[in-house]
Amino acid sequence: MRNWLGRLASLLIAGLCCAQTTGPAEDAGVAVYVGKEMVKGYRPTPALVRKETPVVMPKFPVVDIHCHWSIYQDPVELIKAMDALGMSKAVDLSGGYGDYLDRMIEKFHMPYPDRVFVLCNIDWKKIDDPTFGQDVTAYLKSAKGKGASGLKIFKDLGLNVKDKTRKIVSIDDPRLEPVWKTCGELKMPILMHSGDPVAFFQPVDEHNERWMQLKRHPDWTFYGPQFPTWEQVLQQHVSVIQKHPGTVFISAHLANCGEDLQRLASIMDRCPNMYADISGRVAEIGRQPYSARKFLIKYQDRILFGTDRYPGRTDQERNSVYYRFLETDDEYFDYYNHPFPPEGEWKIYGVFLPDEVLKKIYHENADRALAGEMPLH
Numbered sequence: 001m002r003n004w005l006g007r008l009a010s011l012l013i014a015g016l017c018c019a020q021t022t023g024p025a026e027d028a029g030v031a032v033y034v035g036k037e038m039v040k041g042y043r044p045t046p047a048l049v050r051k052e053t054p055v056v057m058p059k060f061p062v063v064d065i066h067c068h069w070s071i072y073q074d075p076v077e078l079i080k081a082m083d084a085l086g087m088s089k090a091v092d093l094s095g096g097y098g099d100y101l102d103r104m105i106e107k108f109h110m111p112y113p114d115r116v117f118v119l120c121n122i123d124w125k126k127i128d129d130p131t132f133g134q135d136v137t138a139y140l141k142s143a144k145g146k147g148a149s150g151l152k153i154f155k156d157l158g159l160n161v162k163d164k165t166r167k168i169v170s171i172d173d174p175r176l177e178p179v180w181k182t183c184g185e186l187k188m189p190i191l192m193h194s195g196d197p198v199a200f201f202q203p204v205d206e207h208n209e210r211w212m213q214l215k216r217h218p219d220w221t222f223y224g225p226q227f228p229t230w231e232q233v234l235q236q237h238v239s240v241i242q243k244h245p246g247t248v249f250i251s252a253h254l255a256n257c258g259e260d261l262q263r264l265a266s267i268m269d270r271c272p273n274m275y276a277d278i279s280g281r282v283a284e285i286g287r288q289p290y291s292a293r294k295f296l297i298k299y300q301d302r303i304l305f306g307t308d309r310y311p312g313r314t315d316q317e318r319n320s321v322y323y324r325f326l327e328t329d330d331e332y333f334d335y336y337n338h339p340f341p342p343e344g345e346w347k348i349y350g351v352f353l354p355d356e357v358l359k360k361i362y363h364e365n366a367d368r369a370l371a372g373e374m375p376l377h
């Protein structure tokens with residue numbers, strides 16, 4: 001049995017992002033029918049004899065561009081954990097706004113200005129204000145002045161944020177133009193998470209490859225007439241990036257296109273101002289190692305390392321899995337540190353990237369993005 005208190009605390013402060021998973025290990029396993037008998041907890045151990053290469057420390061220093069932590073985190077512990085993970089820099093995307101943002105910057109960025117970075121967020125409740133455009137412009141300038149290293153847009157934009165007409169505000173809503181424009185002028189990178197895995201937009205049934213996950217988290221589905229489609233969200237996301245070629249964007253979670261790398265490649269070709277982070281998507285790219293390796297090598301100047309965790313989070317720790325995926329040619333291994341597959345029912349394969357590509361994905365690209373520099377091509 002795991003340390004439940006620790007796990008609960010971690011979940012509470014993990015931010016509102018993505019695939020966190022709860023649920024007792026006892027519930028693990030798939031139920032299958034054999035004739036008329038239902039077999040519960042089926043979790044076969046592969047007979048395949050495989051090479052196992054644990055990678056505790058990465059080959060080169062890493063920048064985790066996609067972290068979430070809260071004001072309750074201890075900055076000294078954070079730094080200790082970063083050192084233990086071979087992490088030179090960590091970027092918190094949950095900086096908030098107002099007083100909270102000030103406190104976050106003061107507590108984490110100020111003592112470690114070269115290692116710990118905080119991105120600010122936007123208060124969408126003000127979207128209906130007639131002065132929203134000028135207010136948000138002033139806010140971004142002041143946030144940058146105080147030390148915010150960029151702007152994070154959460155997935156609620158395009159899926160949940162509504163204005164006074166009770167309609168969902170689309171990502172490419174004209175009222176948001178000042179946001180994209182100002183960040184470009186200020187050289188503030190925008191890390192934008194739009195949409196979610198395509199399965200979250202599909203019917204929640206036995207054909208859904210994340211059925212188990214959606215059963216565990218019924219509130220994660222975006223299937224239904226009350227939501228835009230996966231396709232619409234992606235198109236809005238891409239149209240904003242294309243319309244603002246002078247602004248640096250980092251598409252979170254491979255723009256939620258990890259299941260279709262050809263599609264993602266065509267988007268990246270159309271958007272030279274776009275980086276993409278791999279956080280939370282090792283399961284997607286790790287199950288297609290041939291395509292993933294080619295893709296990561298082709299777009300080596302534009303892919304950023306990220307975990308969607310915080311350094312030192314001990315439940316569902318991801319770094320070692322990511323390092324193993326990127327560095328080794330290990331085959332058919334778990335994409336998780338967890339009692340059961342938290343996402344889909346599959347395993348992954350390493351892509352053994354060359355050193356010069358690893359260095360770029362681990363830290364060189366992130367350093368450029370954090371400095372507000374366009375990707376190299």
Ligand SMILES: [Zn+2]
Binds near residue numbers: 018066068093193308
């Ligand atoms: Zn996230």
